[in-house]
Amino acid sequence: MIYRFRIILDTHEDVFRDIEIEASATLEDLHNALTQSFGFDGQEMASFYISNDLWEEGEEISLFDVSDEPGGIRVMNETTLEDVVDEENTRLLYVYDFLNMWTFMVELADIAELEEGIMYPNLMFAHGQIPEEAPEKEFIAEEIDEDENFDEEFDLDPEDYDNLDFDENWN
Structure with missing residues (x-):
């Protein structure tokens, strides 16, 4: 089985690649195809995140195990595409x-049959040039009501050190 992916750079300009790869390939194989198709050298850290229909970040699958205990997270070279992507989770x-x-x-984008004579992964289509620098992300901070007084809301008196439950000699 062949998975056909559309990979879109999160930018205002249209920059994407269409890649087909065997469903049994690892996420590391897809990582290598992605870096090559977008012109990266592949020497930087990377992660995939399982996502939903709203493009929300879910479980991380990292290039290397950087967890506190070995085996704490899934890694790309041990995770196949068919383990994380299917018709329902795209x-x-x-x-x-x-x-x-x-x-x-x-x-x-599509699940197809293996075609004889094609080497996989296969870059099917490339559109747009990657910019010189990564697009900046627009983070939206929650608005803070200037009239709201944190100390009053939580009944705190910053001058009353004895009742703040703070050990100033902790060190």
């Missing part, structure tokens, strides 16, 4: 280079 987020945060939306 979306992944991919983040490359955590300093620059290149973010891609990866969506399963």
